[in-house]
Amino acid sequence: MRFLDLLRMSSTNLLRRKLRTVLTVLGVVIGTASIVVMVSLGLGLRKTTMDQIEQSGGLTTVNVYYYEYAVSSSGSSEEQTQRINDEVVEQMAQIPHVEVASPVLSTYVLVKQGAYEANFSIRGMTYEALQSLDIDVGEGQLPPDDGTLQFFYGNQTLTNFYNARTNQYYWDTMEAPDVDLMNDPVFVIFDMDAYSQSQYGGTDENGQRIAPPKKYIIPTAGIMAGTLDDYSDNSYNVLAEINALKAQLKKVFKNKAIPGQPTNSAGKPYKEFYYDEVYIRVDSMDHVSEVQQAIRDMGYETYSNAEWMEQTQNQMATIQLVLGGIGAVSLFVAAIGIANTMMMSIYERTKEIGIIKVLGCDLGDIRTMFLMEAGFIGFFGGLIGLILSFIISGVINLVAGEYYRGISYIPIWLVLVSMVFAVLVGMVAGFFPALRAMKLSPLAAIRNE
Amino acid sequence: MDKAREPVIQVKNLYKIFRVGSSKVRALNGVDLTIYRGEFCAIVGTSGSGKSTMLNMLAGLEKPTKGEVIVAGEHLENMSENQLVKFRREKVGFIFQSFNLLGTMNAVENVALPLMFRGIDKKTREEKASKMLDLVGLSKHKKHRPNEMSGGQQQRVGVARALVLDPEIIFADEPTGNLDSHTSEEVLKLMRKVVQEKNQTLVMVTHDNHLAGFADRIFHIIDGKIVKIEDRKDYKEEEQ
Numbered sequence: 001m002r003f004l005d006l007l008r009m010s011s012t013n014l015l016r017r018k019l020r021t022v023l024t025v026l027g028v029v030i031g032t033a034s035i036v037v038m039v040s041l042g043l044g045l046r047k048t049t050m051d052q053i054e055q056s057g058g059l060t061t062v063n064v065y066y067y068e069y070a071v072s073s074s075g076s077s078e079e080q081t082q083r084i085n086d087e088v089v090e091q092m093a094q095i096p097h098v099e100v101a102s103p104v105l106s107t108y109v110l111v112k113q114g115a116y117e118a119n120f121s122i123r124g125m126t127y128e129a130l131q132s133l134d135i136d137v138g139e140g141q142l143p144p145d146d147g148t149l150q151f152f153y154g155n156q157t158l159t160n161f162y163n164a165r166t167n168q169y170y171w172d173t174m175e176a177p178d179v180d181l182m183n184d185p186v187f188v189i190f191d192m193d194a195y196s197q198s199q200y201g202g203t204d205e206n207g208q209r210i211a212p213p214k215k216y217i218i219p220t221a222g223i224m225a226g227t228l229d230d231y232s233d234n235s236y237n238v239l240a241e242i243n244a245l246k247a248q249l250k251k252v253f254k255n256k257a258i259p260g261q262p263t264n265s266a267g268k269p270y271k272e273f274y275y276d277e278v279y280i281r282v283d284s285m286d287h288v289s290e291v292q293q294a295i296r297d298m299g300y301e302t303y304s305n306a307e308w309m310e311q312t313q314n315q316m317a318t319i320q321l322v323l324g325g326i327g328a329v330s331l332f333v334a335a336i337g338i339a340n341t342m343m344m345s346i347y348e349r350t351k352e353i354g355i356i357k358v359l360g361c362d363l364g365d366i367r368t369m370f371l372m373e374a375g376f377i378g379f380f381g382g383l384i385g386l387i388l389s390f391i392i393s394g395v396i397n398l399v400a401g402e403y404y405r406g407i408s409y410i411p412i413w414l415v416l417v418s419m420v421f422a423v424l425v426g427m428v429a430g431f432f433p434a435l436r437a438m439k440l441s442p443l444a445a446i447r448n449e
Numbered sequence: 450m451d452k453a454r455e456p457v458i459q460v461k462n463l464y465k466i467f468r469v470g471s472s473k474v475r476a477l478n479g480v481d482l483t484i485y486r487g488e489f490c491a492i493v494g495t496s497g498s499g500k501s502t503m504l505n506m507l508a509g510l511e512k513p514t515k516g517e518v519i520v521a522g523e524h525l526e527n528m529s530e531n532q533l534v535k536f537r538r539e540k541v542g543f544i545f546q547s548f549n550l551l552g553t554m555n556a557v558e559n560v561a562l563p564l565m566f567r568g569i570d571k572k573t574r575e576e577k578a579s580k581m582l583d584l585v586g587l588s589k590h591k592k593h594r595p596n597e598m599s600g601g602q603q604q605r606v607g608v609a610r611a612l613v614l615d616p617e618i619i620f621a622d623e624p625t626g627n628l629d630s631h632t633s634e635e636v637l638k639l640m641r642k643v644v645q646e647k648n649q650t651l652v653m654v655t656h657d658n659h660l661a662g663f664a665d666r667i668f669h670i671i672d673g674k675i676v677k678i679e680d681r682k683d684y685k686e687e688e689q
């Protein structure tokens with residue numbers, strides 16, 4: 001028999017029993033759609049996470065933290081890890097695969113312009129480290145290396161400003177504050193203790209009112225690109241070049257203790273600076289865990305997106321497995337439906353099958369005819385199921401909103417795989433009924449009931 | 450006359466025994482017969498005598514319990530199911546008592562069915578089927594479905610379907626069983642005419658002695674045994 005004739009025969013047989021065919025196809029539609037939507041959710045979730053990680057400084061960054069009170073389990077002070085100083089940072093820089101190692105010096109300041117003021121933690125890093133952050137500069141430039149202290153503001157820092165006259169925050173009015181960091185002078189207060197004491201009428205040991213601390217004008221190097229709503233890793237940060245920041249702090253606090261820096265037993269500050277955080281850039285994602293381990297062995301806490309992603313990837317694999325499993329079960333039920341439909345149609349057509357056998361229809365052709373019928377059910381079920389999946393996926397993305405846009409993602413390979421799978425399910429389900437049809441006795445046809 | 454004596458069907462010592470529970474039914478109980486090319490043979494007997502069993506065996510629809518069946522030079526008793534189907538597709542036409550047309554197809558498509566199984570394209574096979582329908586006098590009913598035709602018309606479609614392949618042998622199991630006597634005669638005469646023109650062999654089962662009278666030879670069968678072979682050729686020649 002010709003292929004075209006086989007096709008014609010099986011399709012007319014399907015059309016003959018429209019309602020039943022539609023119902024069976026519906027089973028496959030639901031099965032396919034649930035698998036595709038489930039998998040698309042898994043894929044989309046993974047894709048959004050990847051994008052977010054990409055946004056938040058990539059996968060080769062390792063952050064090292066020092067916790068003063070995270071004493072080792074034995075509790076003895078001898079075992080306590082050394083505070084991070086430049087020497088320790090230099091050791092970390094020597095670890096293989098480390099490209100950049102920079103201390104992060106954080107200090108709290110108050111920034112003022114006109115009626116507006118905001119509290120910031122300035123992050124001082126080396127020039128090299130600042131360059132390696134992959135920051136998208138909107139205006140100006142990154143803090144320079146020439147020893148002058150200049151601040152670089154993240155694109156969302158403006159939302160921190162508070163209008164001292166109206167007592168309103170950005171989040172109250174949702175209006176951008178009238179602050180021009182680039183062109184108008186920015187006043188910065190470094191001595192926050194003195195500032196708050198002067199605000200609340202504190203006195204020094206001689207009973208004299210504390211005068212408000214000195215304000216410094218710190219020029220702005222630049223501002224990050226992006227609107228007030230574009231979040232990224234450094235969008236809320238204010239960055240500075242670390243040596244310039246150190247010089248400034250020494251100048252401000254003279255021989256007083258710098259806030260956040262440790263003091264000796266006599267309450268005097270040490271000569272060198274100590275840090276709570278180190279920023280490290282590794283040459284490739286594959287070496288991140290190796291570097292992390294080396295640093296952990298030195299006794300410091302580490303954090304990296306790569307590590308976090310490994311965990312989320314495992315979680316997502318589980319989620320995908322569960323979701324895909326639900327889909328697989330529904331497709332399995334659909335397969336039973338197909339087998340049942342095919343069986344029924346063979347019982348109904350016993351006589352017809354007998355006749356064509358008497359007339360000399362090849363056994364293989366009979367089998368192919370029924371397999372095709374089952375395959376058709378799978379094919380159309382798969383096709384409609386895919387269309388439905390795209391609709392559902394669109395609706396999910398619409399409902400999920402801005403942040404989770406693309407949470408349901410159907411790549412082309414999923415389309416192809418699910419199509420092939422649906423047809424295959426149909427044919428496997430139709431296989432035994434087809435064999436049965438092939439083996440039916442032709443005598444059934446000529447016996448007159 | 451020599452050419453006409455070439456045997457097409459040879460049956461030797463044929464047995465068919467059905468087991469029903471613990472008892473045995475001997476549907477065929479040692480049959481020997483030879484049918485020659487171009488002959489029109491009738492198998493006559495009472496109900497349950499084994500006529501249909503005989504015919505099914507000749508058409509390769511049923512396996513003999515014992516004995517040989519040689520049709521068109523081929524031993525059917527050793528053939529696999531696949532070979533039997535191929536044998537029928539190439540050598541045999543079959544006419545059913547209850548017509549057995551496919552209800553979803555019209556007359557032309559029904560007649561073209563055996564050609565489709567042979568892998569002939571739609572256009573060619575429908576042309577041929579159409580000619581065949583003209584031959585059996587159904588020019589006006591080509592697009593009719595079985596349920597839009599009378600019994601006689603349906604059986605003519607059945608005849609056309611059996612003949613469309615130009616088979617060597619045509620088997621008919623009570624082809625007129627569902628028709629009135631007048632229509633029966635018409636259909637039979639038609640069959641005989643077509644078969645004689647093409648020197649095909651026709652084997653027909655009937656329990657009607659009158660209809661059997663159209664045949665060249667009549668095999669009388671009782672309880673699975675051939676008891677009498679009636680040769681009508683001389684009689685017919687005398688008649689003319």
Ligand SMILES: Nc1ncnc2c1ncn2[C@@H]1O[C@H](COP(=O)(O)OP(=O)(O)OP(=O)(O)O)[C@@H](O)[C@H]1O
Nearest residue numbers: 467469474476495496497498499500501502503656
């Ligand atoms: N599949 C079967 N199983 C058991 N017994 C069978 C089977 N087919 C036929 N028989 C028996 O074989 C015998 C011959 O049956 P067959 O159908 O050949 O009769 P027949 O001559 O064609 O009768 P009718 O004129 O009624 O069609 C009967 O006794 C019948 O009961």
Ligand SMILES: [Mg+2]
Nearest residue numbers: 500501502622
């Ligand atoms: Mg019978």
